[in-house]
Amino acid sequence: MALSHAIMTALLEEDLSGYELAKRFDTSLGFFWCASHQQIYQELRKMAGKDWLSARSVEQSGKPNKVMYSLTKQGKEALDQWVLATGKVQPAKDDFLVKLHNVGHSDVAPILAELDGRQEASKARLDLYKRIRRKHYTKPKLLPDTQKGVYLTLLLGIRQEEHTQRWCDDARSLLRTVRAI
Amino acid sequence: MALSHAIMTALLEEDLSGYELAKRFDTSLGFFWCASHQQIYQELRKMAGKDWLSARSVEQSGKPNKVMYSLTKQGKEALDQWVLATGKVQPAKDDFLVKLHNVGHSDVAPILAELDGRQEASKARLDLYKRIRRKHYTKPKLLPDTQKGVYLTLLLGIRQEEHTQRWCDDARSLLRTVRAI
DNA sequence: TATTGATATACAAATATTTGCATATGCAAG
DNA sequence: CTTGCATATGCAAATATTTGTATATCAATA
Structure with missing residues (x-):
């Protein structure tokens, strides 16, 4: 709970x-x-x-x-x-990654479309996170202790979205080499 | 479902x-x-x-x-x-990030301990993913179409864990500057 | 031969989550 | 003056997930 x-x-x-x-x-x-x-x-x-x-x-x-x-x-x-209490790590459940496993078995077009959607959404989040960082978290070490954890989650989010952006580009390249069914 | x-x-x-x-x-x-x-x-x-x-x-x-x-x-x-059908993106639920929001309000020690645990687990996954890549996915473009999606999930996993490694290091640095309660 | 571990399936109960609906106030715009 | 939007809370039903327990086969090992 x-x-x-x-x-x-x-x-x-x-x-x-x-x-x-x-x-x-x-x-x-x-x-x-x-x-x-x-x-x-x-x-x-x-x-x-x-x-x-x-x-x-x-x-x-x-x-x-x-x-x-x-x-x-x-x-x-x-x-x-x-x-x-230490909790167990539970991998995130992600529909899209399941769908990726279907590449080659069904039409790639909708998967490419969903990829675009995800990249856009991720970009929007990235911009938002960066705005928040610029506004409230420019000097992490000077933050009050109660804000340090919050900052770290923000930092994780930023890096997550940055690498998602790169991955989406790479994924698109590779998916474009998939023949239509 | x-x-x-x-x-x-x-x-x-x-x-x-x-x-x-x-x-x-x-x-x-x-x-x-x-x-x-x-x-x-x-x-x-x-x-x-x-x-x-x-x-x-x-x-x-x-x-x-x-x-x-x-x-x-x-x-x-x-x-x-x-x-x-395009699915909505649902952020992963992560206990640990909730716990991070508690930094400054309760003892950091267990949070640091959990961080170490996560970094180790992440490292183990990273090594596993890399082994799998070396063994089965050295030439992504030459893969049969049915394997391309699978490869992309693996690639995402590898990058995810790599950035997690860096983030854990940074998080540890910052959390060490938090005064005991 | 007794125990452990891997294989293999399943029920039941408790929790958690999602989905759809219902209600009500008050502001602003047309 | 009516429609839509943001605020504010709630019920009920359907699904999904977790947790705990139960059963049974067979191999290896102590």
């Missing part, structure tokens, strides 16, 4: 509502962990039930009311326990 | 039993898609029920009997349909 821990991690810095969390999972945390709002709202209530989080309703003007959650002492303890 | 498609992809080249498939998912295919034997056996029966696969029992001497599966015409059609 790591979604709960991802949520608690986000709550380390500030209290958030489900909606705000969902947005996090669309951006920063979402760079390497995605979750739908349904999952988040459900998980939040479950965690509040376990006293890992405390909830309070907040009246808003101009917007629907929201429920703000904060990490409790018990939640923090559970989180620390989890950080302490 | 992509596990079924990963299974059919493996069955493109040759008929396999559940046990043999499980081993595949521990190695080649498993580099980017993992599945437990429980899941595989269950999925195989489900797919046979949909007539995507045909099953036949094979008597063996010296070993328990096994059930061999082959891809049917309908299965191949379903697979082609899936290859044709």
Whole structure:
């Protein structure tokens, strides 16, 4: 159950509502962990039930009311326990790589098309990450400790996307040598 | 439902039993898609029920009997349909990157330890991939079309692990500048 | 001959995740 | 004044995945 821990991690810095969390999972945390709002709202209530989080309703003007959650002492303890425990590495599941194994057995055209799409998406992410780095992480060593881990995930993302760009180019070259079925 | 498609992809080249498939998912295919034997056996029966696969029992001497599966015409059609459809990119979920966001909020020592573990594991994979490349994929352009996609996944894996190695070194440097809590 | 390890399959329960739907407020643009 | 968009939360059902357990064959080895 790591979604709960991802949520608690986000709550380390500030209290958030489900909606705000969902947005996090669309951006920063979402760079390497995605979750739908349904999952988040459900998980939040479950965690509040376990006293890992405390909830309070907040009246808003101009917007629907929201429920703000904060990490409790018990939640923090559970989180620390989890950080302490070494987890097993699980390879990412990637549809596209499965599809690549079909090259030579079915039409390459859609695979090339999907490759283009992925390269574009990766380029967009790369640009975004670089913008974030320029804005907030120019001097990693001078960062407060609480930001160093975040920076490292960003750095990983940047390198990941850079090598993805190169790989996509190489993959395209090779896939173009595949005869039509 | 992509596990079924990963299974059919493996069955493109040759008929396999559940046990043999499980081993595949521990190695080649498993580099980017993992599945437990429980899941595989269950999925195989489900797919046979949909007539995507045909099953036949094979008597063996010296070993328990096994059930061999082959891809049917309908299965191949379903697979082609899936290859044709563009899937959305879903970021990999990675516990460790969530843990990194906890740096500065809890003890770094276990995070550094986990980093070491990951680097070692990554190094082992890198060596394995390189051995495979040396043995089977020295001349990518001369490969039969059916092997080109497989090669590309291997290449991605190699680059992935190479950059992971560098990143782990950089991460360790920076994490060492974090004060104990 | 008792144990271990590899081969081979399977059930059941618990969790996690995705998909589809439902509801409601308030702003802005047409 | 109605449509669409962003905010905000939720239920229910279907799928997928993990975890734990169970069974059985045969080979090697201690």
